Amino acid sequence: MAISVKINVFEGPLDLLLHLIEKNKIDIYDIPIVEITDQYMEYIHSMEKEDLGVMSEFLVMAATLLDIKCKMLLPKEVNEEGEEEDPREELVQKLLEYKMYKYMSYELKDRMDGAVGVFYKGATVPDEVMKYREPVDPRELLAGLTLEKLHSIYQSILKKQEDKIDPIRSRFGTIEKEEVSLSEKMLEMKEYAGNHRKFSFHQLLVGQKSRVQLIVTFLSILELMKMGYIHVEQDELFDDIQVDVVRDPVEWTHLTEFADE
Numbered sequence: 001m002a003i004s005v006k007i008n009v010f011e012g013p014l015d016l017l018l019h020l021i022e023k024n025k026i027d028i029y030d031i032p033i034v035e036i037t038d039q040y041m042e043y044i045h046s047m048e049k050e051d052l053g054v055m056s057e058f059l060v061m062a063a064t065l066l067d068i069k070c071k072m073l074l075p076k077e078v079n080e081e082g083e084e085e086d087p088r089e090e091l092v093q094k095l096l097e098y099k100m101y102k103y104m105s106y107e108l109k110d111r112m113d114g115a116v117g118v119f120y121k122g123a124t125v126p127d128e129v130m131k132y133r134e135p136v137d138p139r140e141l142l143a144g145l146t147l148e149k150l151h152s153i154y155q156s157i158l159k160k161q162e163d164k165i166d167p168i169r170s171r172f173g174t175i176e177k178e179e180v181s182l183s184e185k186m187l188e189m190k191e192y193a194g195n196h197r198k199f200s201f202h203q204l205l206v207g208q209k210s211r212v213q214l215i216v217t218f219l220s221i222l223e224l225m226k227m228g229y230i231h232v233e234q235d236e237l238f239d240d241i242q243v244d245v246v247r248d249p250v251e252w253t254h255l256t257e258f259a260d261e
Contacts, residue, residue, distance in 0.1 A: 012058075013058050013060070014098040016040065016043060016058070016061075017061070017091075017095060020036055020040065021036070021095070024036075028095060029092060031088055033069050033087075033088060034072070036065070037062075037068075037069050040061070040062060041062060041065075044058055044062055068087045072088075182216055185217060185219075186220045186223060189217075190249045190252050192204070193230070196245075197245045198242070198243070198244050198245065199243055200240045200242055201243060204243070221243070227252075228247065230243055230244065230247075231244045
């Protein structure tokens with residue numbers, strides 16, 4: 001009976017591909033299929049003789065990569081909507097799904113390790129107490145009950161349910177987290193500085209719409225100070241911060257490099 005083992009540190013072809021992508025710092029949405037295929041094939045050739053079932057999975061993925069590599073050399077196919085189809089799309093989706101489950105397994109393992117030191121105290125209530133049920137006389141409960149009283153009870157229950165509903169927030173849709181990029185905010189600062197060579201920090205914050213944007217704006221001010229593009233002054237504690245543009249925004253060329261990072 002064959003013993004199933006891991007091949008080096010890789011649990012399967014998707015794990016190997018994910019390792020190559022992260023090792024080469026490649027955008028998973030724009031995989032250079034030729035480079036990745038060559039590295040994948042080098043690893044396949046360097047593998048020692050392993051279980052046929054395990055090897056077959058790696059060979060199937062190798063065939064898939066070669067197929068995608070061939071399709072990348074041919075003219076791109078167009079779908080019914082007139083959009084060009086990317087031969088890598090299905091592979092990218094599988095990699096993203098595998099990556100999600102992989103990191104979920106790490107989270108579950110951490111929780112399992114943390115649960116090792118957790119102990120629960122067993123119940124100490126006597127069985128006689130647990131089994132006790134207060135006697136109920138249905139005739140006593142239903143004494144004097146009429147349809148009118150029953151309807152009144154039903155209406156009161158509906159009223160309690162309506163009172164729990166917030167009349168304003170219940171009409172809200174899904175509130176998504178606002179994504180604010182520091183690099184984009186710095187480019188906005190460059191455009192703003194082109195029209196305002198001297199301005200106050202309070203004046204800069206007037207157009208910001210959320211707390212996150214305020215924080216990112218403040219961080220961009222600090223970054224531009226470090227680069228030597230602006231100079232700030234504050235006369236007294238809690239006074240407004242004055243910002244002076246010391247270098248022409250046209251010369252703020254390093255912002256492009258900062259955005260690429």
